[in-house]
Structures are given as C-alpha cells and as structure tokens.
C-alpha cells in the first residue's frame with residue numbers, strides 16, 4: 225500500500241475530508257458545448273466567505289484542495305484566495321482553461337507553490353477546439369498558458385474530454401502533451417447538466433468509438449489486462465464502498481452548497497448556514513451515503529463487473545437512484561470486456577417480456 | 590550541530606492527520622508522513638530556534654536520552670533537507686510558513 229493510500233485509509237477511519245474540490249465561480253469566458261454549468265452568477269461567496277470556508281477546511285483536516293470553476297480567473301480575487309489557501313498549507317491543484325494565464329499569472333502560481341494545473345484541451349486542431357469552446361483563438365491561448373506554466377517548472381495536466389466533435393483527436397492531443405512535456409488524461413464521459421437536463425448527453429461518443437478508445441494501448445496501457453473479464457467478486461469487494469465521495473472527499477459550490485462530489489449533486493448542507501464540519505459530521509444524507517456498501521446495490525451487487533466497474537454513484541444519483549447502476553459506466557464495462565452488465569440484461573429482459581398490462585381504447589378494437 | 594537552524598520550505602503542503610504530519614512537496618509531488626517525534630521537530634522548525642534547543646525539547650517531551658534525541662534530529666535533517674522541503678543554515682532563517690495552519 226502506498227503512503228497516500230495509507231493516509232486515505234486513516235482519513236476514512238478518522239472521518240477526515242482529505243480532499244475538497246471548491247468551485248470559486250461558475251462564470252466562464254468559454255461556452256463549451258458539453259458544459260453542465262449555468263454560468264450566471266447567482267450570488268457567489270465573497271472573498272471573506274471563501275476565506276472562512278478555507279479556515280474551516282484546514283481545521284477539518286483537508287489536505288488536497290482543488291480550485292476550479294467555471295473559470296477560476298474570472299474572479300478578480302482569485303490570487304488572493306489562492307494565496308490564502310497556500311498560507312493554510314493546502315496542497316493546491318487548479319483546473320482552468322488557461323486562456324487568462326500569461327507569464328505573470330504563471331509565475332505567481334509557481335511562487336505560491338501550486339502543485340499542479342489542469343488545462344482542458346479538446347483537439348490539436350484550432351477549428352475543432354475553438355468550435356467546442358465557442359471562443360475563437362482559445363486553443364492558441366490555452367497552449368501558450370501551458371508553455372508559460374511549464375517554463376516556470378509547474379506541472380501541467382492536459383485533460384481531454386472526448387465527445388462526438390473531437391472523437392478522433394485524442395492521438396493529436398496526446399502528441400501535443402508529449403511535445404509540451406505535460407501529462408495527459410482522457411475522459412470519455414459527458415455528464416448531465418446540474419439542473420438534470422440530459423440534452424448534452426447526445427454529445428457522448430458512440431459505443432463503437434468508446435470500444436476503440438478502451439482498446440487503444442496508447443490510452444489504456446496493457447489492453448489484455450485492462451479488458452480482461454472481471455474476476456468473481458470476494459467479500460472485500462462486496463463490503464467495499466463505491467468511491468471517495470462523502471467518505472474522504474467533498475465538493476463546495478460557489479454558492480456554498482456542499483455535495484459529496486462535483487459529479488454527485490446530493491444536497492447535504494450549505495456553508496453559509498452551517499459550519500462545514502457540522503455538515504460533514506451531521507448531515508443525514510452523508511450518513512446514508514456512507515452506509516452504502518456494494519452488497520447493498522440492488523442491481524450492481526448481482527453484476528459480474530461489480531469489482532472492476534468504474535460505477536459513479538453521482539451519475540447513478542442523477543439517473544434517479546444513488547444505489548442504482550450508472551448507464552455510462554455500464555456501457556464502459558461492456559465495451560471494455562464485451563460482457564453485458566446486469567443492468568443491460570435486466571433491461572433486455574424487461575423489453576423482451578413486453579408491458580405487464582396492455583390497454584387499448586374500445587373504439588379502436 | 591548545536592548552532593544550526595532549520596526551517597520548513599514554503600513550497601510544501603502540510604496537515605496533521607491523526608497525530609502524524611502529512612507533507613507534500615509541490616516541486617516534485619513527493620509525499621511524506623512524519624511520526625510523532627518528527628512532527629514535533631517539524632513544528633519547531635521555524636528558522637529561529639537552534640537545533641540544540643529543539644533536541645532539548647525532545648528530551649523532555651519524550652523522556653529520551655539526549656543522544657537518542659540528537660540522533661533523531663540529525664536523521665530528520667538528513668532525510669528531509671536533500672528534498673528541499675527543509676532548509677538548513679548556520680544562521681537563523683526567515684520563515685514564511687504559518688505554523689498554526691498545519692496543526693489543525
């Protein structure tokens with residue numbers, strides 16, 4: 225077990241929110257076609273409120289702090305927030321589109337001891353990237369930002385979200401990352417909007433594209449291992465919990481709402497009304513979430529993929545039940561291994577047997 | 590060694606977890622955990638307190654022999670300073686790290 229894993233185990237035992245993702249704003253200078261956010265400002269936390277939240281997080285034992293948005297640099301006080309966070313000795317990672325990062329901003333981030341900056345790049349082709357962000361010239365600006373950050377010695381991760389418009393460009397972006405000396409991470413999951421609107425899910429890549437991605441050694445490493453059929457789950461799997469959300473990780477919105485994860489909008493409280501620690505320790509929703517083990521999942525506990533699936537309880541929650549399957553992860557497990565998920569088999573059975581009762585108006589007979 | 594001074598680098602993240610200090614270097618993302626004794630040395634590493642004074646504090650706090658405390662402190666310095674997370678000097682060092690923030 226690595227040191228970080230050991231610390232995670234200990235944080236679970238002690239009930240410490242080791243990692244917190246704080247979105248400082250939902251405002252953005254890009255308008256990405258797949259974005260799940262409402263970019264209007266509905267009353268963001270003030271500088272002072274954010275500083276108070278950071279004090280509370282330090283007190284609660286949070287170590288890893290991700291500052292994200294929206295675009296973090298849309299806030300004029302971003303560097304004041306960052307400086308304060310670093311004075312509290314958080315390990316700070318920043319997610320940004322980089323458009324507003326020039327040499328001076330890069331130098332400040334390095335001087336403040338930021339550990340890593342993640343920048344979204346959709347394509348190596350300006351027309352494709354800029355059509356997704358709807359900001360002309362954005363690829364050029366984001367790549368310049370990466371160069372500024374890298375030249376200062378700051379670690380950069382290029383995040384490549386894959387959707388229909390850029391489905392063939394991951395190799396180009398990966399090559400770009402290599403050339404720039406940045407790390408590369410690929411995400412093929414488009415999530416519903418925060419208000420539950422699923423219209424953007426149509427941008428998800430097709431099953432066959434996903435299949436090709438999951439069997440690409442440049443992306444997944446050892447394909448045989450990665451795509452191997454899942455071993456039968458043991459008790460340790462069935463007694464395990466789905467992910468860190470709500471156990472050692474939390475998310476805070478620009479309005480102070482606390483959720484288990486940025487991708488898991490289960491309401492648990494608001495830091496404008498309550499101390500973060502009270503929410504973390506006393507929220508009934510978090511208590512319920514923490515009680516869930518794999519064996520409590522009605523469909524997934526019967527699925528052969530249960531031990532290896534990336535099932536996201538947040539996506540399942542957005543589909544209507546945090547104990548249910550997440551369709552996007554079912555699709556991934558299936559495309560990865562060729563073995564249908566319990567959820568797929570269940571749906572196929574339901575469709576084959578037809579509706580339980582059929583009613584037809586008498587006039588039509 | 591009695592006239593040496595140690596200070597925490599500002600390029601680190603640090604937090605207490607269940608009595609142990611977690612430290613991560615933002616320069617190379619190396620992760621460290623310090624046991625109880627090392628945590629006490631770390632918290633005393635303000636750049637102003639001479640190492641000899643830190644060793645005396647260890648002797649009284651952990652009721653160990655001075656040689657043991659001295660060896661622990663020496664090992665602490667040898668282990669951490671090459672990674673740039675601990676600064677060592679023959680003179681007092683200006684410290685930029687707010688100690689209270691790490692002790693939560």
Ligand code: SF4
Pocket residue numbers: 466467468469485486487488534535536537538539
């Ligand atoms: S699996 Fe989903 S809810 Fe859990 S940490 Fe990942 S994104 Fe968040």
Ligand code: SF4
Pocket residue numbers: 523524527528529530533534535548549550551553554555557558565566567568
């Ligand atoms: S593949 Fe689907 S049904 Fe199976 S564990 Fe994953 S989310 Fe659940």
